[in-house]
Amino acid sequence: MSILERHFDNRDDLVSYVKQLAPWAEGNASEIRGGRLECEKRISSLDAVRYGKTRNYGNGSVSMLSPFIHHGVITLNEVRNYVIQGNDSHKSIESFIRELGWRDFWARFAENNEYFLWNDVEHYKTGYASDHYQEKLPEDILEGDTGVACIDGFISELLKTGYVHNHARMYIASYIVHFRGIKWQVGARWFLSHLLDGDIASNNFSWQWIASTFSNKPYIFNLENVHKFFNGIVNTTPSKNSVLNASYQTLQKRLFPNLEIQDG
Amino acid sequence: MAEKILLLHEKALRYRFDFDQTSNDFKAIHIWDDAYYRMQRYSFKRLVFIYETLLELPLEIIHGNTLDVLKAQNVEQIVIPQTGDQALTNLFKEIEKIKTVQYLSETPFVPIDRTFQFKRFFKYWNQAKKTAFLNNGNLCA
Ligand SMILES: Cc1cc2nc3c(=O)[nH]c(=O)nc-3n(C[C@H](O)[C@H](O)[C@H](O)COP(=O)(O)OP(=O)(O)OC[C@H]3O[C@@H](n4cnc5c(N)ncnc54)[C@H](O)[C@@H]3O)c2cc1C
Numbered sequence: 001m002s003i004l005e006r007h008f009d010n011r012d013d014l015v016s017y018v019k020q021l022a023p024w025a026e027g028n029a030s031e032i033r034g035g036r037l038e039c040e041k042r043i044s045s046l047d048a049v050r051y052g053k054t055r056n057y058g059n060g061s062v063s064m065l066s067p068f069i070h071h072g073v074i075t076l077n078e079v080r081n082y083v084i085q086g087n088d089s090h091k092s093i094e095s096f097i098r099e100l101g102w103r104d105f106w107a108r109f110a111e112n113n114e115y116f117l118w119n120d121v122e123h124y125k126t127g128y129a130s131d132h133y134q135e136k137l138p139e140d141i142l143e144g145d146t147g148v149a150c151i152d153g154f155i156s157e158l159l160k161t162g163y164v165h166n167h168a169r170m171y172i173a174s175y176i177v178h179f180r181g182i183k184w185q186v187g188a189r190w191f192l193s194h195l196l197d198g199d200i201a202s203n204n205f206s207w208q209w210i211a212s213t214f215s216n217k218p219y220i221f222n223l224e225n226v227h228k229f230f231n232g233i234v235n236t237t238p239s240k241n242s243v244l245n246a247s248y249q250t251l252q253k254r255l256f257p258n259l260e261i262q263d264g
Numbered sequence: 265m266a267e268k269i270l271l272l273h274e275k276a277l278r279y280r281f282d283f284d285q286t287s288n289d290f291k292a293i294h295i296w297d298d299a300y301y302r303m304q305r306y307s308f309k310r311l312v313f314i315y316e317t318l319l320e321l322p323l324e325i326i327h328g329n330t331l332d333v334l335k336a337q338n339v340e341q342i343v344i345p346q347t348g349d350q351a352l353t354n355l356f357k358e359i360e361k362i363k364t365v366q367y368l369s370e371t372p373f374v375p376i377d378r379t380f381q382f383k384r385f386f387k388y389w390n391q392a393k394k395t396a397f398l399n400n401g402n403l404c405a
Contacts, residue, residue, distance in 0.1 A: 002326070002328070003327075004296055007321075018312050025308035036278065060294070067313060081400065104373040110348065112381065173365045181375070196309065200349070
């Protein structure tokens with residue numbers, strides 16, 4: 001038992017100190033800094049009105065508050081109080097407040113349904129039973145070397161910074177579960193260790209939402225969609241993303257052939 | 265000498281609570297518990313984020329096993345901010361066996377009964393939106 005250091009001349013010294021404390025922990029430090037001051041910077045630059053119009057875009061006005069909310073640096077209540085202060089119209093900030101609601105919803109569901117944190121809430125609506133899905137995450141995904149350029153770009157961001165835009169999280173999760181046929185639990189566990197905001201409720205239920213075990217249908221996407229929202233942020237060249245380069249109808253048939261048979 | 269310990273765990277890295285923090289009879293600590301962090305399988309970047317956040321808080325960072333550290337403290341009462349996190353809640357139950365624990369509750373986002381059983385967001389939101397746009401979720405002044 002010992003009292004740990006609180007004063008460092010610079011960030012590099014702090015990082016080396018944490019490395020000594022936790023030599024077992026993988027990876028490098030993120031450029032995203034912790035602390036209340038950093039959190040306050042983010043909240044004061046938040047534009048909750050613009051958020052509503054741009055939140056799905058890679059360069060949209062998202063808050064990047066999640067690591068701070070998750071670690072209790074700021075509460076959902078404080079964030080909401082801050083946002084409503086300067087905005088009289090509910091409509092203009094509805095989108096932002098509703099997203100805070102998603103976090104609250106998942107947390108409340110988890111409190112009453114601990115079992116479902118790691119087990120399917122419902123069956124897959126993909127035409128496959130859960131034993132169709134693989135139990136292991138392949139190396140190429142772990143290393144961000146899948147050969148699908150945009151997915152590799154998103155994974156590299158995850159590994160480097162521990163923060164990924166919500167839309168990109170949806171793409172990665174959908175790619176893993178539906179394009180590669182891997183159990184959502186495997187991807188969820190991997191996300192939890194890397195995300196600075198890794199939160200068992202928001203994360204695992206979001207994975208289940210994508211997988212369709214906690215939603216009415218599987219979430220899928222195509223290259224056109226990635227290009228629309230992340231053009232210039234990740235590589236969306238068709239030849240480098242060929243598995244995604246198809247219409248929704250084609251992908252639906254390719255990914256869920258059993259559904260066709262059932263529907264037909 | 266402090267009579268109480270405010271235990272700031274990794275889901276409550278702040279210093280504003282509904283609790284008398286002006287008196288001298290408590291000290292705040294964070295326990296850097298290797299076993300706990302390893303069990304969570306946190307990446308290095310996450311540990312740095314947590315440590316960096318701790319540095320801005322007026323607390324002592326103690327390295328060791330949570331229960332051993334608390335046993336060694338010459339105080340009876342441990343004050344802990346509540347969390348829905350299961351791993352931490354289990355740890356707090358162990359603390360209750362060796363010390364008196366007082367939990368600090370957090371102002372909820374909306375005043376909906378915590379035992380609710382909505383399975384779809386829109387059902388939750390239909391209720392939540394009635395107070396989600398009000399200061400403190402309309403709960404207190
Ligand atoms: C596969 C997958 C895994 C996810 N894992 C996590 C996770 O581990 N931890 C986590 O906090 N969120 C998770 N999310 C939800 C969401 O992606 C992040 O909360 C959001 O991207 C964080 O970025 P931000 O702070 O810039 O969010 P903003 O868009 O600025 O939103 C503000 C706040 O609202 C909350 N929020 C926004 N969207 C969601 C959402 N869909 N679900 C729950 N809360 C939301 C967050 O607290 C966020 O900080 C996940 C989503 C997906 C699809």
